Amino acid sequence: MPAATENLIERCREIVEDLQMGEVRRWKEQNPGAAAIGYFPVYAPMELIHASGFLPVGLNGAGDRLDLQYADARFGSFICSIVKTTLEMGLTGYLDPLDGLLFSGICDSARNLAFVFQRNFPQKYVDFLHLPQNPSSSASAGFLKAEYLRLAAQLEKLGGRKLADDALRASIAAYNENRALLGDLYALRASNPHQVRTSDLYLLQRAGNFLPVETHNEWLSRALADIADRQAKPRDSVRIVIEGSFCEQPPLDLIRLVEDAGCYVLDDDFLLGRRWFTEDVPAGDDPLGALAESYLDRSVYSSVRHDFRHRRHKLLVEKARRLGADAVLFLIAKFCEPAYFDYVLFKRELEAAQIPHLLLEFEEKAFTFDRLRIEVETFVESLLFD
Numbered sequence: 001m002p003a004a005t006e007n008l009i010e011r012c013r014e015i016v017e018d019l020q021m022g023e024v025r026r027w028k029e030q031n032p033g034a035a036a037i038g039y040f041p042v043y044a045p046m047e048l049i050h051a052s053g054f055l056p057v058g059l060n061g062a063g064d065r066l067d068l069q070y071a072d073a074r075f076g077s078f079i080c081s082i083v084k085t086t087l088e089m090g091l092t093g094y095l096d097p098l099d100g101l102l103f104s105g106i107c108d109s110a111r112n113l114a115f116v117f118q119r120n121f122p123q124k125y126v127d128f129l130h131l132p133q134n135p136s137s138s139a140s141a142g143f144l145k146a147e148y149l150r151l152a153a154q155l156e157k158l159g160g161r162k163l164a165d166d167a168l169r170a171s172i173a174a175y176n177e178n179r180a181l182l183g184d185l186y187a188l189r190a191s192n193p194h195q196v197r198t199s200d201l202y203l204l205q206r207a208g209n210f211l212p213v214e215t216h217n218e219w220l221s222r223a224l225a226d227i228a229d230r231q232a233k234p235r236d237s238v239r240i241v242i243e244g245s246f247c248e249q250p251p252l253d254l255i256r257l258v259e260d261a262g263c264y265v266l267d268d269d270f271l272l273g274r275r276w277f278t279e280d281v282p283a284g285d286d287p288l289g290a291l292a293e294s295y296l297d298r299s300v301y302s303s304v305r306h307d308f309r310h311r312r313h314k315l316l317v318e319k320a321r322r323l324g325a326d327a328v329l330f331l332i333a334k335f336c337e338p339a340y341f342d343y344v345l346f347k348r349e350l351e352a353a354q355i356p357h358l359l360l361e362f363e364e365k366a367f368t369f370d371r372l373r374i375e376v377e378t379f380v381e382s383l384l385f386d
């Protein structure tokens, strides 16, 4: 890989691992008076936040970089790490650069987290976005558009800038470009997995949580051009699809471990909200309406959104077949109910399709992966020498 791309990925790693959110602080210094809004996974309308003059900042917890001192006292024991470490970040000042926080009802834990934040941070703008639960209802798009209008009015109060259709169209275009670039990188990895490590692609993508989308687009374009030109030697590896990491993110070392144990990752659902739409959002005359319709009709499947029009268990099998995957690896966060509920159905469908799979459970705060390494290596060997 050219040194320029290596440096870029190293810069992404620094940004992602910086709990102080130095990149967000720098942006605020360079844009006096401008504010930043943090959004919890999985899906948030970044376009709307951006068009209102804010920097949308993706929240993904604190990984293994923060000891829990206060957050444990606000939750029961059986709660995933991302919920606890996100609250710990708030209680220990790491979320101070953010002027507001946005949550949605992806699961009971995330829903509760929103209201724990409201209770503990009465001085901060904390909002809860109600996403429609029934995509086949004709009322859903209108409901979501009304919810976006409500959110826009709150952001207007906070930032003093009215949401203008032209600004929203420009933001939609910028995020369409972002998704297209990520899509190109994902497609490149799927066809030539030896040309880009998944851990590098992950860092490139996740750094976008803290960068203005225009800057992120520029970085992704540079990386794409470099990676496409790269000459690398293929190695003997098992081709897999990763499922189950749509919200809490596996530790970076675990992603590296999976690759080093002999897996080519053809697709994954890391940071899924950044790639929510499967095609461009058509901004048109009614950009807010288009954003709402796209949530329902131009979107990826997810364990935190029930859509009976498209059975996600069948979609996973289709994806694995389309990409020519040898197996599916489930990387599921401990105590993530939506992922575990779905796993039962995914497992049944994969077994019927005779596609092997392995389930690994992770926590943000994991220091050694010896047991997981043995499991992946054994799985890879069983596939290679079957």
Ligand code: SF4
Binding pocket: 080, 081, 082, 083, 106, 107, 108, 109, 110, 247, 248, 304, 333, 335, 336, 337, 338, 339
């Ligand atoms: S990791 Fe799972 S349980 Fe935890 S907040 Fe995300 S979706 Fe909910």
